Amino acid sequence: MAENKQVAVEQKIAATSAALAATCVGISRWTVAYSGGWDSTALLVALARTRGPSSPNLRALHVDHGLHAHSQQWADHCHKRCLALGIEFEILKLVSPPPPGESVEAWAREQRYAALARRTTARDLILTAHHRDDQAETFLLNALRGAGPDGLQGIAALRVLGEGWLGRPCLDLSGTELRQYCAGVGVSGVDDPGNQVLNYDRNFLRHHVLPILYKRWPSAASTLSRVASLQRVAAENLAERAGCILSATLYRTSDHLDLAVFAPLSPEWQALCLRQWILSRGHRAPSSAQLDVMLRTVLGSRRDRLPVVEWGRSGLRRHRGCLYLYQVSPKARAFTPITWDLAGALSLPGGYLSASLVAGCGIRVDSLESNEVVVRARVGGERCRPVGSAHSQTLKRLLQTQQIPPWERAQLPLIYVGDTLAAVADLWVCAEYAAGADEQGWKLQWAPSSE
Numbered sequence: 001m002a003e004n005k006q007v008a009v010e011q012k013i014a015a016t017s018a019a020l021a022a023t024c025v026g027i028s029r030w031t032v033a034y035s036g037g038w039d040s041t042a043l044l045v046a047l048a049r050t051r052g053p054s055s056p057n058l059r060a061l062h063v064d065h066g067l068h069a070h071s072q073q074w075a076d077h078c079h080k081r082c083l084a085l086g087i088e089f090e091i092l093k094l095v096s097p098p099p100p101g102e103s104v105e106a107w108a109r110e111q112r113y114a115a116l117a118r119r120t121t122a123r124d125l126i127l128t129a130h131h132r133d134d135q136a137e138t139f140l141l142n143a144l145r146g147a148g149p150d151g152l153q154g155i156a157a158l159r160v161l162g163e164g165w166l167g168r169p170c171l172d173l174s175g176t177e178l179r180q181y182c183a184g185v186g187v188s189g190v191d192d193p194g195n196q197v198l199n200y201d202r203n204f205l206r207h208h209v210l211p212i213l214y215k216r217w218p219s220a221a222s223t224l225s226r227v228a229s230l231q232r233v234a235a236e237n238l239a240e241r242a243g244c245i246l247s248a249t250l251y252r253t254s255d256h257l258d259l260a261v262f263a264p265l266s267p268e269w270q271a272l273c274l275r276q277w278i279l280s281r282g283h284r285a286p287s288s289a290q291l292d293v294m295l296r297t298v299l300g301s302r303r304d305r306l307p308v309v310e311w312g313r314s315g316l317r318r319h320r321g322c323l324y325l326y327q328v329s330p331k332a333r334a335f336t337p338i339t340w341d342l343a344g345a346l347s348l349p350g351g352y353l354s355a356s357l358v359a360g361c362g363i364r365v366d367s368l369e370s371n372e373v374v375v376r377a378r379v380g381g382e383r384c385r386p387v388g389s390a391h392s393q394t395l396k397r398l399l400q401t402q403q404i405p406p407w408e409r410a411q412l413p414l415i416y417v418g419d420t421l422a423a424v425a426d427l428w429v430c431a432e433y434a435a436g437a438d439e440q441g442w443k444l445q446w447a448p449s450s451e
Contacts, residue, residue: 006184009177013043014050016169020158021125024165027056028123033116034060034089036078038189039129042178043170045187047127048085059088061119061126063112066094067104067194074190081187092119105200110284117162124164130155133175136221137205139228144201146288149235150275154228174221242276245269251277255325259299259318267295274299274323281325283314298323306406319405326407337376340415342368342442346375350411351448353425362441363415363422367433371418378414384421386428395424402427411448 021027032044047058062078064071075091082089092115098107116126135154142151158167170178182189198204213220245265249257257277262270271291279285286294290311297307298318309316310328317324340346345354353375357365378395385392393401399409404427415423422433425446435441 003184005177006181009042009173009181010046010050012173013046013169016172017047017125017127017167020127020165020167020169021056023158024125026123027125027165029057029059029125031116031120031124031126032058032060033112033126033128034062034078034082035192036062036074036081036190037129037192038179038182039131039170039175041081041187041189042181043127043129044081044087045085045185046181048087049185056125057088059090061116062089062091063115064091064093065108065112066097067108068192074192077190090119092116105202113161113166116166120162120164122163126161126164126166128166128168129170129178130168131170131173131175131178132221132225133206133210135171135228136210136224137202139224140205140209141201148288149231149238150285152228153232153235154225156232171225238272239276242269242273245273246277252280255281256322259321259323262299262323270295270299278314278316278325283325284312286311286314317405317407320403324405337374337416340373340375342373346413348375348413350413351446353413353415354445354447355442356445358441358443360435360437360439360441361429362435362443363417363429363433364435365440365442367417367422368442373422374416374418376414376416378410378412382414382421384424384428384430385432387431387434389431395421398424398428408448413446415444 017030021030030047032040032047034040034044044060051058060078060082062075064075068074079089079091094111094115096111098104120126138154139152142154145151155168155171157171158165160166179189194200195203196207198207210220217223246257246261249261251257262273265273271294274294275285275291286309290309294309294316298309298316301307301318303321305318307318313328315326315328317326338346338348340353342355345352355362380396382395383392384395384398386398395414399412404412412425412427414421414425417433420432421430423429423444426444427446429435429441429444
């Protein structure tokens, strides 16, 4: 009887994985995100035991977060298991510690998926061992945090990850079933002591709340999973409606939107449309509380204000009747003037400056023959007469005319020839240094940092 249960679990995992792969296009490799724990061990072993000649290639990726003294031992354990199963294996090491004040759980999750995404191609389906109990935990966590339908939909069975896909073939199985499967086939998993730390909300739910729920309502995990599915339908319908409201804009491709788009909407629909835009531009979704602050301070404050809300590595600003999304970067800082030969890219606090030789534009090559090029930060009071302009103007005025937001101006590098301003990033070349139609010039390119 026990053997029949093992076969049933194996077949369910293999069939669900195949069904997820069939939903995608061009999948030829299954990659198990293998932590070494009991759940991912069950997933890996089940796929290894059921693979046949026509099965996709199978590999395992192990993310070493570097948060525990035994993390290298866990990686070695995973490597040995894959060698025994004949499965390709790779360790992905995270080298940066979590930033001060940031949730270790959230940081580890974000960095783990980012690392997996970097090793994912269009032919890959990444598989994780999230199960029915994980779904129940996620639903309750998000409900307690005040999430709407999008958060309450819980763990998606399939979503895009990097250039490939991320699938969860174990969502219809319980954690107990996966652990029993491991015991039945004679394999063991690593027990991460971090899973016992009750300061983590998920662990508190797992060890103190869910056991009580299961004792009173044995099918609670299945019920909550169904509720999450219903919320997924609601979230999809709301997202579709928000997309229709924003359809007249370039919200999918632009990091700024006219504030007038939101004016006729109720606060509820403003929040939904704002969230849809944020997600469509690849930013992490703000919480309900953060959305409330955005509505109150960014959308709702007086027109003469320049409100800002930042969450994680993302930010939202209002300027001249528009909303701007941006990546939070290190604070702009002045830098010591740097002599530059224009031959290689120059790394600056706000980004990268490079130049290439072209004909008919850029900084005139022969203007540099007896002068060195120096890159400096803004200090105020600079003037330039751009090509085609009859008079010089202050740099402040030029930037205002170009409608460059104030928070981007301080990052712009100024290129001097000797002691004279010759160019402003890749925006303007001052006329006295500009290459003519028949002259060679250095064309500048400024790439602001996204970090």
